[in-house]
Amino acid sequence: MPAAELDVRNLSAGYGQTHVLEDVSFSVPAGGRLSILGRNGMGKTTLMASLMGLTRRYAGSIAVGGTDITALGTAARARSGIGLVPQTREIFKGLTVEENLFAGLKGRPRSAIEEAYALFPRLRERRRNLGSQLSGGEQQMLATARTILGQPSVLLLDEPLEGLAPVICDMLMEAFTRLAGSGAMTILFVEQRLESALDFAEEVVILERGRIVWSGKPDALRADAETLERYVGVGGLH
Numbered sequence: 567m568p569a570a571e572l573d574v575r576n577l578s579a580g581y582g583q584t585h586v587l588e589d590v591s592f593s594v595p596a597g598g599r600l601s602i603l604g605r606n607g608m609g610k611t612t613l614m615a616s617l618m619g620l621t622r623r624y625a626g627s628i629a630v631g632g633t634d635i636t637a638l639g640t641a642a643r644a645r646s647g648i649g650l651v652p653q654t655r656e657i658f659k660g661l662t663v664e665e666n667l668f669a670g671l672k673g674r675p676r677s678a679i680e681e682a683y684a685l686f687p688r689l690r691e692r693r694r695n696l697g698s699q700l701s702g703g704e705q706q707m708l709a710t711a712r713t714i715l716g717q718p719s720v721l722l723l724d725e726p727l728e729g730l731a732p733v734i735c736d737m738l739m740e741a742f743t744r745l746a747g748s749g750a751m752t753i754l755f756v757e758q759r760l761e762s763a764l765d766f767a768e769e770v771v772i773l774e775r776g777r778i779v780w781s782g783k784p785d786a787l788r789a790d791a792e793t794l795e796r797y798v799g800v801g802g803l804h
């Protein structure tokens with residue numbers, strides 16, 4: 567599926583009676599890159615989950631490539647082109663790397679897993695290892711590769727660098743940048759590592775208590791120490 571525009575209008579969502587997101591609106595053009603910032607607990611994961619249809623929606627709408635998907639459940643949203651790599655790095659721990667990748671193919675020929683190995687050569691080296699034998703970084707690579715093999719038009723990356731060593735973060739960022747550069751998918755990137763999030767993005771939004779409190783270009787945010795301190799919890803870039 568080619569990259570698609572994502573349009574979120576006045577989205578309010580949460581869990582049961584707990585409203586988390588309030589009146590969230592933004593759009594990302596086809597092939598665009600949006601980073602979502604905000605401190606812990608401000609609603610970033612809930613936003614990703616809401617796009618995937620995993621939360622309760624109270625109001626608002628979501629469109630992918632001009633088609634309203636608000637009424638669709640999670641599986642139908644996946645079929646319509648949304649791919650989530652969750653913060654929990656879901657992989658099948660009892661299956662090998664290669665078996666995990668086959669599970670992501672969604673009917674594509676088996677040879678397509680070469681795309682995953684091209685993006686993450688480390689996975690080729692580990693292809694006979696079980697998911698449970700992988701490091702955190704390798705699990706992240708596998709979770710990402712599996713989603714990408716499904717050729718989503720909108721890719722949601724939820725804190726992919728969390729807890730990983732700098733050298734692994736570099737490998738992942740290089741792969742995400744390569745994917746973004748191919749223009750094959752629209753990418754939403756939730757990340758606490760500010761410099762990575764700003765380097766990657768064309769546009770940034772900041773969530774605070776479930777609302778968008780700032781949006782703009784990465785350079786504008788780099789220059790805005792007050793906003794960074796207030797909503798991201800850092801006094802500036804080092």
Ligand SMILES: Nc1ncnc2c1ncn2[C@@H]1O[C@H](COP(=O)(O)OP(=O)(O)OP(=O)(O)O)[C@@H](O)[C@H]1O
Nearest residue numbers: 581584586604605606607608609610611612613653
């Ligand atoms: N399953 C749930 N049921 C009820 N409340 C939840 C649930 N998951 C998250 N929340 C609440 O929703 C709010 C936003 O959480 P969320 O995980 O979306 O934030 P976040 O910005 O992704 O934080 P983090 O950076 O820690 O992952 C928090 O107050 C959290 O306690």
